[in-house]
Amino acid sequence: MATVKVKFRKSSVEGKAGSIYYQLCHKQSNRQITTRMHVLSQWWDAEKETFISEADNSEVSARYQRQIEKDLQRIRRILCEWDGTGKDYTLTDVITRFRTWEENGDTMLTSLATLVDEFKNDDRWGNARNLQRALNSFSGFLEGWDVSLKQVDEKLIMEYEQWLRARKVSKNSSSFYMRTLRSAYNKVISRNQMEQTFPFRNVYTGVEHTRKRAVHEDIMICIQKLNLIHSAPLAFSRDLFIFSYCTRGMAFVDIAYLKKVDISGGMLSYVRHKTGQRLTIRIEPCIEEIIKRYEPSVRNSPYLFPIITSDDPEEAFRQYQTALGYHNRKLKKLGKLTGENLRLSSYTARHSWATVARNHNVPLSVISAGMGHTSEKTTLIYLDSIENSLIDKANEGILEALCRNVSK
Known part of the structure; x- marks a missing residue:
């Protein structure tokens, strides 16, 4: 692979x-590759290839150091792209592409x-992971x-x-890539004070409703x-699953990062990783039982669970x-x-809490607030479809008077 170094050329005039300049x-x-950056010789550390900062x-x-870092990142990316093709290339090819980037x-x-x-x-590791996934996909395209x-x-x-559709990428995954790229693109455009052209306006960025993952209360x-005395790992996952359900469907990432300081006065208070919203939950007996079960495992840790x-x-x-x-x-x-051969996942507890709450006639607004949603539309995605038996029961009550007339 080609190499690049930052060099300084002294002026012939004292x-x-x-x-x-950059040496390839x-x-x-x-x-x-020459640059428009000009500095006095006493400002440059030739050995470290960097500036000597003075008052x-x-x-x-x-400003120059930021420009150098940006240029080096571009040059190295060009080199990686050429190496990735497996084709022969010359330094002229590299320089031509770099100059094209400078112009555009x-x-x-x-x-x-x-x-x-x-x-x-x-x-912000979750944001970094999501953007990296979208970046990898777009780079593949x-x-x-x-x-x-x-x-x-x-x-x-x-x-x-x-291209995504041709590779059988699901509609929701495609939408995830588009939303992630759109958000990043808008941030970069705003930062660079460039004209917004809305390139994502004609692609799908919604969320297609998938089969709900809720399970019944029983x-x-x-x-x-379940008697899981034979398997501590299974018992731990079961306890975390029940803990999530008991804490209004707390996401696994929030459970993993819970700390002992988040508990005060019989209340558990935490900030959702996804939205930054603070939620406070009263510690019910079923919650306290699980917390106490793992106290010996986290005696010397600030976290609530050994994750x-x-x-x-x-x-x-x-x-x-990994966890x-x-x-x-x-x-x-x-x-x-x-x-029942159920397909359980960490999301199931969250979906189940919402659905069971709805079946207990808890208002949608309360369910939404309990889950930390900013919109009731989001909550509706979590709710399982109402069982026909419940609808039939409601309809029976509505039509009761008419049915009495028919029977007469």
Whole structure:
């Protein structure tokens, strides 16, 4: 693979600013990319290939350093793209593509990759993961080549949607990619003060209702009563599943990050990872029983459950992801142990709480608030379809008077 280094060329005139350039090496060939950055020799550390920041040059050096980092990111991405094709290329090919980028402005994939890094730096690991997934998909569509932000138009995005459809990507997955890319694109466009052209307006970004994953109240009781003394891992997944149900369908990510300090005065208060909304739940006996069961396992940990052990945010997020996958595999086994061969997942508890609450005649607005939804439309997605028997019962009451007249 070719290499790139940042170099400084001193001016031939004493006391005048020299220039920054990039040196490319590939297959015993060397080429240079000149820049418009000019600095005094005493401002440049040749060994570290970076600026020496001083009081009188801090603003300029910081601006130039950002430009260098952006240029290097672009050059390295071009090199990766060429290497990924498996085709021979020359440094002229690399320089030509770099100059094209300079003319057309910032590029889509590079901008998205920068956003991923920003999310990671802000400990927004879920956002970073989702954007990386969308970035990988869009990069696959572009076959590894990048496009300028100006080239991201309706035609390109509609072609991407067709590409996803041809690969049998589900409608909801396609919508996920589109929504994620649209949000990132809008952020980059706003940041760069570019004209908004709304390239995503003609692609599907909704959520297609899928088969609901709720189970009946009696199934939840059955799961709670399962004798799992033979398997601690199964028992732990069962307890987390019941805990989620008892805490109004708390998401697994929120359970994993619960800390002991979140409990005060018989109440459990936490901030939803997905929305940033704070929810407070009264600790009922069934909740307290599960918490106390795992107190010995987390005696020296700030967390409520033995899921996350690392202090490092990135490693902690990886531990959560690993635990989620393991939890869902155990839930599949639990589904079989009920005798109903149910397909349980971490989402089932959340869907079930909403559906059981509705069947107990809890108003939709209360269910929505309890789940931390900002819209009742979102809550409706979680609710299982009302059983025909309940509808028939309601209809019987409505038509009771008419039926009496018929019987006469």
